[in-house]
Amino acid sequence: MTAPAALAPPLRPRTDPELAARLARSAATADGHFLSTADVDAWLADRARAHRFRVDRVPLGGLDGWSFAEGTGNLVHHTGRFFSVEGLSASVGEGPAHTWQQPVIRQPEVGVLGLLAKEFDGVLHFLMQAKMEPGNRNLLQLSPTVQATRSNYSAVHGGSRVKYLEYFAGAGRGRVLTDVLQSEHGSWFFRKSNRNMLVEADPDTDVPLHDDFCWLTLGQLGRLLRRDNVVNMDSRTVLACFPAPPSDAGALLTDAELQSWFTVERSRHDVDVQRVPLAGIRGWRHGDDVIERDDGRYFRVVGVRVEAGSREVGGWDQPLIEPTGTGVTAFLYRTFEGLPHLLVNAKVEAGFLDTVEIAPTVQATPGNWAHLPSRDRPPFLDLALDPPADRVRYAAVHSEEGGRFLNAESRYLFIETDESETPLTPPPGYQWATPAQLRALTGHGHYVNVQARTLLACLDTGAVRLQGAGGAPAGPG
Amino acid sequence: MTAPAALAPPLRPRTDPELAARLARSAATADGHFLSTADVDAWLADRARAHRFRVDRVPLGGLDGWSFAEGTGNLVHHTGRFFSVEGLSASVGEGPAHTWQQPVIRQPEVGVLGLLAKEFDGVLHFLMQAKMEPGNRNLLQLSPTVQATRSNYSAVHGGSRVKYLEYFAGAGRGRVLTDVLQSEHGSWFFRKSNRNMLVEADPDTDVPLHDDFCWLTLGQLGRLLRRDNVVNMDSRTVLACFPAPPSDAGALLTDAELQSWFTVERSRHDVDVQRVPLAGIRGWRHGDDVIERDDGRYFRVVGVRVEAGSREVGGWDQPLIEPTGTGVTAFLYRTFEGLPHLLVNAKVEAGFLDTVEIAPTVQATPGNWAHLPSRDRPPFLDLALDPPADRVRYAAVHSEEGGRFLNAESRYLFIETDESETPLTPPPGYQWATPAQLRALTGHGHYVNVQARTLLACLDTGAVRLQGAGGAPAGPG
Numbered sequence: 001m002t003a004p005a006a007l008a009p010p011l012r013p014r015t016d017p018e019l020a021a022r023l024a025r026s027a028a029t030a031d032g033h034f035l036s037t038a039d040v041d042a043w044l045a046d047r048a049r050a051h052r053f054r055v056d057r058v059p060l061g062g063l064d065g066w067s068f069a070e071g072t073g074n075l076v077h078h079t080g081r082f083f084s085v086e087g088l089s090a091s092v093g094e095g096p097a098h099t100w101q102q103p104v105i106r107q108p109e110v111g112v113l114g115l116l117a118k119e120f121d122g123v124l125h126f127l128m129q130a131k132m133e134p135g136n137r138n139l140l141q142l143s144p145t146v147q148a149t150r151s152n153y154s155a156v157h158g159g160s161r162v163k164y165l166e167y168f169a170g171a172g173r174g175r176v177l178t179d180v181l182q183s184e185h186g187s188w189f190f191r192k193s194n195r196n197m198l199v200e201a202d203p204d205t206d207v208p209l210h211d212d213f214c215w216l217t218l219g220q221l222g223r224l225l226r227r228d229n230v231v232n233m234d235s236r237t238v239l240a241c242f243p244a245p246p247s248d249a250g251a252l253l254t255d256a257e258l259q260s261w262f263t264v265e266r267s268r269h270d271v272d273v274q275r276v277p278l279a280g281i282r283g284w285r286h287g288d289d290v291i292e293r294d295d296g297r298y299f300r301v302v303g304v305r306v307e308a309g310s311r312e313v314g315g316w317d318q319p320l321i322e323p324t325g326t327g328v329t330a331f332l333y334r335t336f337e338g339l340p341h342l343l344v345n346a347k348v349e350a351g352f353l354d355t356v357e358i359a360p361t362v363q364a365t366p367g368n369w370a371h372l373p374s375r376d377r378p379p380f381l382d383l384a385l386d387p388p389a390d391r392v393r394y395a396a397v398h399s400e401e402g403g404r405f406l407n408a409e410s411r412y413l414f415i416e417t418d419e420s421e422t423p424l425t426p427p428p429g430y431q432w433a434t435p436a437q438l439r440a441l442t443g444h445g446h447y448v449n450v451q452a453r454t455l456l457a458c459l460d461t462g463a464v465r466l467q468g469a470g471g472a473p474a475g476p477g
Numbered sequence: 478m479t480a481p482a483a484l485a486p487p488l489r490p491r492t493d494p495e496l497a498a499r500l501a502r503s504a505a506t507a508d509g510h511f512l513s514t515a516d517v518d519a520w521l522a523d524r525a526r527a528h529r530f531r532v533d534r535v536p537l538g539g540l541d542g543w544s545f546a547e548g549t550g551n552l553v554h555h556t557g558r559f560f561s562v563e564g565l566s567a568s569v570g571e572g573p574a575h576t577w578q579q580p581v582i583r584q585p586e587v588g589v590l591g592l593l594a595k596e597f598d599g600v601l602h603f604l605m606q607a608k609m610e611p612g613n614r615n616l617l618q619l620s621p622t623v624q625a626t627r628s629n630y631s632a633v634h635g636g637s638r639v640k641y642l643e644y645f646a647g648a649g650r651g652r653v654l655t656d657v658l659q660s661e662h663g664s665w666f667f668r669k670s671n672r673n674m675l676v677e678a679d680p681d682t683d684v685p686l687h688d689d690f691c692w693l694t695l696g697q698l699g700r701l702l703r704r705d706n707v708v709n710m711d712s713r714t715v716l717a718c719f720p721a722p723p724s725d726a727g728a729l730l731t732d733a734e735l736q737s738w739f740t741v742e743r744s745r746h747d748v749d750v751q752r753v754p755l756a757g758i759r760g761w762r763h764g765d766d767v768i769e770r771d772d773g774r775y776f777r778v779v780g781v782r783v784e785a786g787s788r789e790v791g792g793w794d795q796p797l798i799e800p801t802g803t804g805v806t807a808f809l810y811r812t813f814e815g816l817p818h819l820l821v822n823a824k825v826e827a828g829f830l831d832t833v834e835i836a837p838t839v840q841a842t843p844g845n846w847a848h849l850p851s852r853d854r855p856p857f858l859d860l861a862l863d864p865p866a867d868r869v870r871y872a873a874v875h876s877e878e879g880g881r882f883l884n885a886e887s888r889y890l891f892i893e894t895d896e897s898e899t900p901l902t903p904p905p906g907y908q909w910a911t912p913a914q915l916r917a918l919t920g921h922g923h924y925v926n927v928q929a930r931t932l933l934a935c936l937d938t939g940a941v942r943l944q945g946a947g948g949a950p951a952g953p954g
Binding site for chain 2: 014108243249251254256257260263267270353354424436
């Protein structure tokens with residue numbers, strides 16, 4: 001007979017006191033147990049050669065399995081799964097374009113972006129996948145271990161099962177270190193969120209290594225993040241959601257003051273967003289091939305046909321959103337008492353679940369603003385487009401999610417600034433926050449947008465180290 | 478000439494290391510500097526006598542300033558402000574009633590629930606208001622310092638200005654300690670949220686004391702929370718959002734595991750909620766006087782006329798939601814290794830911004846479930862309705878928001894349980910969490926619902942102290 005008390009497992013610490021140091025050790029480890037950073041390129045080239053993967057444009061009307069629904073004109077898959085392209089009508093109360101309509105991707109299913117970690121030689125490594133996505137200009141980038149919608153992993157398309165899913169779904173193997181719902185691009189998605197997961201495998205279990213996968217340290221990922229289009233968006237957002245290290249450092253604002261600023265920003269915007277039929281949205285032209293604006297701005301909805309040998313299925317057709325220019329996404333920063341502070345922006349994006357999220361100082365596609373007078377263009381845009389070279393601490397081009405967006409590239413930057421450029425009392429909608437303050441918020445959903453998370457991932461992995469004037473520039477780029 | 482560095486204020490600690498101890502000292506202080514707890518009743522009776530406040534029922538069609546909008550039949554105010562009663566169509570994928578329509582209150586404006594704190598004799602006191610609300614059975618209860626919608630404080634109704642608002646709006650006086658958006662009743666409101674604020678006044682400034690206001694300690698509020706209908710909902714939710722004290726105590730689940738459980742719960746429900754016209758919603762009868770269900774369940778929409786001498790205006794008409802029975806709201810708990818754990822429920826409420834929030838173990842109006850077979854009734858309901866008397870650690874009747882709900886009362890309980898009643902591995906949708914884990918979540922919005930926050934407020938203020946079998950019962954009731 002067992003006493004009732006014996007049924008209960010012992011209490012455990014609520015947080016793992018060793019984890020921060022273990023993550024820091026991984027970030028400080030520039031070469032991995034299995035693959036040196038210098039050899040990643042050759043490995044990626046090898047993986048690219050191993051698979052057939054061809055992307056061709058096809059007219060939207062000719063997409064196999066997709067059609068424009070009667071009545072609404074929404075672009076939908078015949079299974080009703082995956083995602084649809086619908087219309088959105090938005091009113092946001094301020095700004096030069098405060099009411100508009102647009103196509104938007106609606107994907108109510110929550111997907112999993114899961115990174116598996118395991119210790120080798122006492123250093124945490126992360127299982128990265130060489131994954132082809134039709135929207136990537138270079139097709140193949142490093143994705144998380146698992147990157148799957150529910151339709152993917154419940155095998156709606158009749159393909160093979162998602163590798164390593166057993167660590168992230170159902171009962172789960174290993175130890176969950178992070179599992180948080182985060183938004184993605186609010187200008188292109190309607191209230192999409194994905195689970196951002198970090199799971200550590202039991203050090204005593206063998207994790208089989210499948211083709212297209214490799215174990216890398218955080219330090220290796222940091223070095224790869226200094227280069228264009230190597231680490232995909234799904235990897236970057238998960239990296240930014242790792243458990244925040246405890247920090248005794250101060251800040252200009254207390255956490256409560258920063259939260260209060262955010263609460264005011266979230267409350268003060270009268271945002272009214274409605275889903276509307278895609279057919280007939282104002283300002284957009286629905287041709288046989290694509291859906292695009294009369295003035296050519298923002299983005300097009302286009303169709304592609306994919307022939308693949310490495311994915312769950314052999315080939316498929318799908319729509320993609322293709323932005324009409326390269327974006328610029330920058331944190332302007334200053335150091336106060338030696339501590340870097342980022343100038344953050346509470347940004348309205350029509351597809352957010354709740355009005356605003358914290359975005360980088362600048363997040364814009366310059367071509368969309370070129371026709372407007374300077375006063376109507378986003379603050380700080382000119383500085384981000386043409387910064388003094390000696391104050392650029394980080395610059396690299398990264399792609400947004402290649403499964404939904406075509407050639408959606410943005411130049412990501414950290415730029416050091418001074419009082420003349422970024423005043424201590426910033427304009428409305430802007431505020432100073434330390435990276436540690438933002439990292440505490442990425443443990444929760446819907447605070448920090450996906451672009452800001454990309455830049456935080458660069459900090460966490462050591463891709464960039466911020467310092468004040470006179471400091472050494474960041475390492476080799 | 479000033480050096481640029483001198484422009485920057487010094488960095489400050491991100492959190493106040495003294496605050497937890499100061500709040501604990503206030504919770505341990507059973508009598509206040511100004512008013513003894515025993516004298517609160519007399520003071521409230523005096524405030525009630527000082528004001529004319531009369532509530533009469535009037536037919537919905539006869540509400541001054543309100544009308545049913547053409548086309549939709551929505552019940553709206555002629556200014557377009559305050560709130561409206563609209564229709565909601567919900568589909569939630571599981572449960573005995575998984576699709577339905579209902580009236581719902583839509584109030585897109587974010588209001589302020591603000592509590593002002595100040596130290597007297599080294600002990601934090603909180604400025605409470607004796608406030609009459611038309612929906613309270615006893616009319617007058619203790620509300621926070623400020624309880625105002627934007628329509629209230631921007632004086633849409635042409636009334637006098639809201640007292641002490643200067644501490645909570647605009648530049649603000651004093652030091653913000655908490656400012657977080659929290660949901661309210663998801664069964665009756667459509668995506669409503671309010672700012673829950675705690676602001677400490679500068680100890681060196683005099684705060685004028687207006688009629689109807691008094692300073693009380695947390696300990697006093699705890700004693701008052703042991704009694705029925707004294708501390709209103711707006712006060713209770715703000716108390717539950719106070720900065721969480723740091724805690725080294727463990728738990729059955731790590732914080733990451735608890736967060737992961739919540740993420741899965743939020744992801745697994747297919748909730749589809751649409752606003753629809755109030756006219757013609759299925760299952761509801763729209764009479765001249767009220768809107769109610771054919772079967773009499775859930776609630777009615779009724780109208781009242783208020784004559785008042787103490788409010789911003791002298792009188793007004795408004796609709797209220799009147800539930801058709803008294804609710805029962807209970808945390809069942811167990812102690813593991815001496816540490817109390819609450820059995821929490823990830824509850825779908827159609828009006829939530831995002832599918833589920835963490836609710837007490839039981840949150841139901843029994844009459845709405847009486848017609849169903851036992852297997853379709855909420856788990857643990859019978860235990861909460863008829864608990865063994867020696868295991869009830871707390872029981873009191875509290876009112877929900879008296880500005881929107883009429884006689885909306887619920888019996889709130891903490892009940893100690895054992896493995897035979899609440900197993901270590903609870904049913905789907907339930908999980909074990911310590912009060913400290915929940916309190917860490919109330920620092921962020923949309924995790925913990927308003928009913929669970931009421932019960933957390935009872936813990937924070939010492940209204941109840943949980944202990945295992947054999948422990949002394951909680952203090953005088």
